[in-house]
Amino acid sequence: MKRVLITGGAGFLGSHLCDRFLAEGCSVICMDNLLTGSLENIQHLMGRDDFVFMHQDVTEFLHVPGELDAILHFASPASPIDYLELPIQTLKVGSLGTHKALGLAKAKGARFLLASTSECYGDPEVHPQTEDYWGNVNPVGPRGVYDEAKRFAEAMTMAYHRFHGVETRIIRIFNTYGPRMRLNDGRALPAFMGQALEGRPITVFGDGSQTRSFCYVSDLVEGIYRLLNSDEVYPTNIGNCREMTILDFAKKVIELTGSGSELSFKDLPADDPKVRQPDISKARRVLGWEPKVELETGLATTLEYFQKKIAERKSTQSETRKAA
Numbered sequence: 001m002k003r004v005l006i007t008g009g010a011g012f013l014g015s016h017l018c019d020r021f022l023a024e025g026c027s028v029i030c031m032d033n034l035l036t037g038s039l040e041n042i043q044h045l046m047g048r049d050d051f052v053f054m055h056q057d058v059t060e061f062l063h064v065p066g067e068l069d070a071i072l073h074f075a076s077p078a079s080p081i082d083y084l085e086l087p088i089q090t091l092k093v094g095s096l097g098t099h100k101a102l103g104l105a106k107a108k109g110a111r112f113l114l115a116s117t118s119e120c121y122g123d124p125e126v127h128p129q130t131e132d133y134w135g136n137v138n139p140v141g142p143r144g145v146y147d148e149a150k151r152f153a154e155a156m157t158m159a160y161h162r163f164h165g166v167e168t169r170i171i172r173i174f175n176t177y178g179p180r181m182r183l184n185d186g187r188a189l190p191a192f193m194g195q196a197l198e199g200r201p202i203t204v205f206g207d208g209s210q211t212r213s214f215c216y217v218s219d220l221v222e223g224i225y226r227l228l229n230s231d232e233v234y235p236t237n238i239g240n241c242r243e244m245t246i247l248d249f250a251k252k253v254i255e256l257t258g259s260g261s262e263l264s265f266k267d268l269p270a271d272d273p274k275v276r277q278p279d280i281s282k283a284r285r286v287l288g289w290e291p292k293v294e295l296e297t298g299l300a301t302t303l304e305y306f307q308k309k310i311a312e313r314k315s316t317q318s319e320t321r322k323a324a
């Protein structure tokens, strides 16, 4: 791979992929409309000869000059709060955006990797989730805009593979965390860390008995890199198998931060999956991949990042107050 396009390249995962592909000696085109992505995530790459930022919506016609060896399609709102606030954009980027990105891959003869999601399994009746499980998704619920867009994206990707012969890869990403997540994206980890660091109540939805399994971002990026370079066309789960209840996760964040925050129980959002844990036998077998970073280590690094962000935000607020 020499020249790589990453859609959603200024987002949490996209920006880590930009770093990884540059480190592998590729030149990277980062495309983002900055709806949920941020220039802060790629600031350190600006000005490099091997890096280009294109401010562009992937659902519009894409014109990218020159050759492309790979396209990694990561553009999409990706947290429950984001897709509740941006339902139409979420549907459009998963459907029209995937169509445009696949069309570009076909025109350039580039390999295409789709960022899909464990949300394709919905509120799963098979546990842990294996790739051959078709899922239990409510198409008309609030999460349907994300889940169905990604399911459509997978179908479209397979159609371009079968009908046009595009070399395609599909990753199903399970809950992932790390630096560059947005503090206010509403996901459990940034919410809990922000609340713990600021001494606010920790908002646990439902009774907190629902489970998730959290993967550190560097492990995920390694899985993506290996999948892109493999021959595997069908979806592959990448995630961490260490499953825990959200209540235990909240307690872990309190313990790690040494916070005095209390727990505050709120209503469980509609269609919130009751369990989630990837079966990664396929990734182990086909990619020789498994996660390496312990939860405690990953959380400590992420905590440092959020501490810095909160400190920066406070200093900006106090400067603004002084100026006023």
Ligand code: UDP
Binding pocket: 079, 080, 175, 186, 187, 188, 189, 191, 192, 203, 204, 205, 206, 210, 212, 246, 268, 269, 272, 273
């Ligand atoms: N959650 C919570 N409090 C919050 C945010 C999320 O208890 O402030 C719960 C949410 O209901 C879900 C889990 O944490 O059961 C993980 O939520 P997240 O938004 O991180 O991702 P999801 O796996 O639901 O897409």
